[in-house]
Amino acid sequence: MVFAPRERYALSTKDVLSWIFDDVKYDPDKPVYIDAANAERSISSREARAIVRQLAAGFDAAGVKAGDCVCVHAFNDIYYPLIVLGIIAVGGVFTGTNPAYTEHELKHALRTAAAKWLISEPEILDPLHKAARSLDIADSRIWIFNPLPNQQVPRGWKSWKALLEQGEKDWIRFNDLDTARGTIAMRLFSSGTTGLPKAVDVSHYNVTAQHDLIWGRHVANTSFEDIHLFPLPMFHAAIAFRAHTSTLKEGEKTYIMRRFDLEQFLANVERYQVTCLGVVPTMALNIIKSPHSRKYSMKSVRWCMCGAAPLRPEPQAQLQKLLREDCPVTQVWGMTESSCSATRFEYPEKDTTGSIGRLIPNLEMKLVDDDGNDLGEVYNVRGEMCLRGPTIVPGYYNNPSANAQSFDADGFYHTGDIGYCDATTKLWYIVDRKKELIKVRGFQVAPPEIEGILLDHPDIVDCAVIGVQHLVDSGEPLEAPRAYVVRREGCTERDLDEEAVKNYIKPKLARYKWLDGGVRFVKLIPRSANGKILKNVLRDEARKESAGRRPSKL
Known part of the structure; x- marks a missing residue:
């Protein structure tokens, strides 16, 4: 017996690019991605579509083949999502790495994801280049990402802008379930339940389902304009789907911060009258404790979601007091293997209990004991939470032992998190973690x-x-x-x-x-x-x- 979905919806089987661009339901010329540091830098849907097609032509001319993994090593920028979509458009697989990574960490990431091509900002090129050389990745397969006016391309290297000089090429199209499930769009990192960071294969179907089951329904349930501010790193699964695909799908005004700075973040919330916030617990705690939260108003925020790690009820309530009185501050639960969120609260429901909400539509849950035995559809009973559904990824790339350990014969992913479902409210709660993974400020260690x-x-x-x-x-x-x-x-x-x-x-x-x-x-x-x-x-x-x-x- 499993916890069945409360609702089921028909889902797209299109490739990600067709799903985004073929049926735009908003003004294609309005700014969508906006640089929070310089609002004159912006990208519309129409511009994004043209740039993605140019990137597809550029990658194709360079020799990027379907299935090739391309690594982006960069800070946030309005052009970062377009590079991701350009990679996917030519049939490639996007992977991203932390700009703070050392040569040692980059070598592991590149090897694990089987990256064949690299794109790096000039300031953080050196450790990536050393890692690439140790893996025999030729310099000719590395582009410099220099979107800002003050960024220079080091001597002997080529700019990513050279990719835009090969004309335009349409993306690889399809519209059937088997291809959507079997074609990998992203290769994001997770430690899974145990071991070193693993490369998680995320399909086109996972990407579109994540949006349709969460963000598309959220937009339909709200009457205010969604205005977002993204300070979280775009390589991270917590923001990757929202930043690279959902923003263009819905045409929501989204301000991009190069990296998180608390005072600048709060100033941007006030300046741009941000209505939707996604935070991690560390951000929430910093906001609450900072004197800057009294200097800048956050009363424009209509909806706030916290994820990546648990947030205790006390700071959750303190954060809410800084926002509009009717603004819900709720928590979600998810992981890379579930294409980010697996649970959530529907707007405008509030929560003060520390719950992670309810399962998203189309997703099934089962609880198992320490020996892996199914506990059935039981309430107020703790067990390891296991997930199955359209947002659950195909598995870890080139890692059969990890797949065998984490995915069972019935297709359920064993999360390693211990939780229970409340019999009265049907809300889920996380109480422990079976896996040894450490969560540090939202990052996995x-x-x-x-x-x-x-x-x-x-x-x-x-x-x-x-x-x-x-x-x-x-x-x-x-x-x-x-x-x-x-x-x-x-x-x-x-x-x-x-x-x-x-x-x-x-x-x-x-x-x-x-x-x-x-x-x-x-x-x-x-x-x-x-x-x-x-x-x-x-x-x-x-x-x-x-x-x-x-x-x-x-």
């Missing part, structure tokens, strides 16, 4: 990635990494990685202390993967008979320490 680097240290013989609650300057607890480390025999605290361990990983990993949760030195790492790290034991130790009790001696 895979402990094995940090563990692998630590084990390269000559004075570390064993280690384990878990997520712990870490108090930031605002006093709010946020999750952060903590390492439990076993020194080699003969190694003392003078040879290897906490700061030395922290400093060892800093040049190798992005800032959010640093060990802000601390380092604990132990005599041994608890393991099962088959050698698996017993991270539940370490979590218990961390909870005891946090509660002020003396942890046991490991």
Whole structure:
């Protein structure tokens, strides 16, 4: 027995580009993407369509083939979504990487996604170029993304604008279910339930279904003009679908910030009278605690959604007080494997309980126990939440073992999140996480990635990494990685202390993967008979320490 969808809707089977551009229901000349730093820079649907066709011709002339993966390594810009759509138009597969990534992280990402072509901003080219050279990706397959007036193309490199000089070419078209399900549009990163970051194949069908089941219905349910502000990074699954496809599909006025800056974000909300906000908990906490929230008004906001990690009811209520009195602040739950959101609240419903809402239409849920047994359609009973439906991705790229571990024979994706459905309200709640994934400020951190680097240290013989609650300057607890480390025999605290361990990983990993949760030195790492790290034991130790009790001696 499964939790069946409350509603089912017929869905598009078109390719993403035809779905966006063939039936535009708004003024195609009105600005859609707008640079928040310079509102004179904007792109309309008509302009976007022409640029995408030019990019398709340029990629085709360069030799990009159907199925080739093209990596975009860049900060946010109004032209970023058009590059994504240009890649998809020629039959390619888009993948994006974090501009903060080091050479080590980029090498893993490029290899895992099987990227063959690269597009990078000049300021962050160096680590990408080094990673590309180590993987034998030729310089001739790299373009420089320099959309801003002050960005220069380094000597010897070619600008992405050269792609616009090959005329126009129509995108690859189709309109049948099998092709829509089987053709990959994006390859986004997720750590899944365990292990290093994995490349998630997202089909054309996933992309269009995500919009039609959520955003298309949201627009139909509201009477105000949707005005968006996007400060979240466009490579991230939390915003990728909304930024690259839904914006053009609906023609909503969308202001793009190059990156998140709190005061500038708040100033933009007031300046552009933003009505729809998507935030992550870290942003919400920063807004609440900042004196800038009293300097700028957020009363234009009519609807606010928080995702990527849980937000406690207290800050959720505090955030709501900064917005219009009738503005709902609600939470959603999702992951890359569900093409972002799997649950939500329908506007204008409010919530103050910390719920993640209800399943989106067409999606099924089942709960399983620790042994994978189906618990049936039961209420107020906790179990691992498993999903099936049109937004669930085909799987991880070139990773059969991860697919076998995460997708069962009935087509359900096992999320690793433990939750239950309330019998009265039918609202869902997340209560625990079976998987070892750490969520840091909305970003996913895979402990094995940090563990692998630590084990390269000559004075570390064993280690384990878990997520712990870490108090930031605002006093709010946020999750952060903590390492439990076993020194080699003969190694003392003078040879290897906490700061030395922290400093060892800093040049190798992005800032959010640093060990802000601390380092604990132990005599041994608890393991099962088959050698698996017993991270539940370490979590218990961390909870005891946090509660002020003396942890046991490991």
